[in-house]
Amino acid sequence: MGSGNKGIKKNTLYLRNTLSRRLDPFIPSDRKLVRMFTCGPSIYDRPHIGNYRAYIYEDILERYLNYLGYRVKRVINFTDVEDKSIARMEKQGASLAEVTEPNAALFRKEAHDLHIRLPAHIPRSSTTVDQAVELIQILLKKKFAYRHGRDIFYDPLKFEGFGKLFGLDMSRWPAQKRRFAKDTYPGQRWNLGDFILWHGCRRNWGDSVCWDTEIGKGRPAWNIQDPAMITAHL
Known part of the structure; x- marks a missing residue:
């Protein structure tokens, strides 16, 4: 490793600490289980490539935690109730489910096509x-x-x-x-x-x-x- 990586240990996850503005080693409160929440898509419309960039990163992070030996309990959500979905309901004369469910299904399909792992259950903000x-x-x-x-x-x-x-x-x-x-x-x-x-x-x-x-x-x-x-x- 170069001098810029002095003190960095192999097989250790380092994350940027937003409070200290430093790269700090990741030390979970539970030595075996990592609980991770990652914000999911707003499903008033179909996801775009910029959305998937974030989900690819989150998937890589979860996979690396698994590689390090951690069990990961990850939650990702669908934002179904918000201003834009309500506006779509009014414009289309449709129900909330009619506006959001096709986009939720499309997200799952495209995530699968991109080999992005998702939790089996994705709760909605309405729940x-x-x-x-x-x-x-x-x-x-x-x-x-x-x-x-x-x-x-x-x-x-x-x-x-x-x-x-x-x-x-x-x-x-x-x-x-x-x-x-x-x-x-x-x-x-x-x-x-x-x-x-x-x-x-x-x-x-x-x-x-x-x-x-x-x-x-x-x-x-x-x-x-x-x-x-x-x-x-x-």
């Missing part, structure tokens, strides 16, 4: 609404989240250390709440920097994308769907 609601309730109780109208938002300034992993300059966040009109929905306002956890149900949404829950009728936003998947399956 973990209860877990998302539970997480949002915890965040509301701890004052990390707040209600604004029918929606629920996360306030990054309430969590000490938020932004460290990404290297965000939190001094740029407005200390006082200032509402901005630009959002997914016309007329909806939120504070710059806060992000949405729960979309309150709109009149033009069908029952297939709205759930009656303890926090109101609506659906979980992107920002809480993956944590809900991890909580439910890992």
Whole structure:
């Protein structure tokens, strides 16, 4: 090995540590089992070549972990309930399943053609609404989240250390709440920097994308769907 690889051990997986900005050896909390979540496709449309680049990398990572002797429990998800799939439903006059299921089937076929290994079961974001609601309730109780109208938002300034992993300059966040009109929905306002956890149900949404829950009728936003998947399956 060259001098640039000094200290690097053979047959050891090194990953870039987002917090330290270093290449650190991978040391799992369980010596034999690695739990791995990798974000899957949004199935409002067919996957493209850029999507598959990520899934090939994830497959290689899992295979290398197997090579090192680890057993891997991997979860990948389908994002079926989100703004674009709802827009397709309205445009096509179709159900959520009619919009998303053909794309899910195509993803499995093309992944097989590319020799990408996938877990046998791929859960959908629509199947973990209860877990998302539970997480949002915890965040509301701890004052990390707040209600604004029918929606629920996360306030990054309430969590000490938020932004460290990404290297965000939190001094740029407005200390006082200032509402901005630009959002997914016309007329909806939120504070710059806060992000949405729960979309309150709109009149033009069908029952297939709205759930009656303890926090109101609506659906979980992107920002809480993956944590809900991890909580439910890992």
